[in-house]
Amino acid sequence: MDSGLSEDPVALKILIAGGFGVGKTTLVGSISEIKPLKTEEVLSDRGIGVDDLDGVEGKTTTTVAMDFGRITIRDGLVVYLFGTPGQERFWFMWDELSYGALGAVVIADTRRLTDCFPSIDYFEQRGTPFVVAVNCFDGVPSHSIEDVKIALDLEDHVPVLMCDVRRRASAKEVMITLVEHSLRTLTTAL
């Protein structure tokens, strides 16, 4: 595959979103070498629009662990995964993460579908291509894909698939579905 030309290394990022306990960490760990990445939240002003902390002593920040994984496709082509907490208070991180992102996986749990609404709204508004991966906790899907599409009020082109994020093969399928979707979005937008 070596073309003989030395190309600039390419780095791509994919976001993994969804409510608390839905399987984000499990998914990133199934498909990549996972590392905890520290980000921080400034408690006194919730980290929004803060330029400087005048008088560090008086302000406190809290460390928020984000899942971070890396998939090396080949030398010079790496996909970075970022598992982000789904709560709205973390949006300060999302803005930075979603800028230039290849796409996002929204993990849903049919027992509490509403938990993924904020993530879906967010990516729809940002125009970030995304897929919805329904994590089948009990092994047996309790809802059809069509039910989920209707419940989430998704546009037709948004892929929805069932998965078991603990299984590598299933995690792989989710990632492939997303990149194929991003590719379609890219080529139709041109």
Place this chain on the structure above:
Amino acid sequence: MNVWMDDEAGPVVRPYALTRGRTRPSGETFDLIALVSAVREGGSGPEQEAILRAAQSPISVADLAVELDLPVGVVQVILGDMRDHGLISVTSQVGSRPSERILKEVINGLRAL
């Protein structure tokens, strides 16, 4: 504990002492997947030295944060200082569309995992 804190929130810390209170780097900020390369020696302080060692070949900002065990925001501020002093170079294609060829390569690469 605050009701709005969950398991994902860790202990309360003051990592910004390292950056003298700054939460944003001077100049343009660094994307988490921007690649950092060491340009020359002469880092000031253990964090800068550690960054220069880790960035002998290009390394992402996120990987640097993991390596240094520091929050991303703190690493971004330190990197801003290092860029100002010409210690590092930073490249990022974030914001430019990946080509169709690259995405097909990614899909095939994922299949082969």
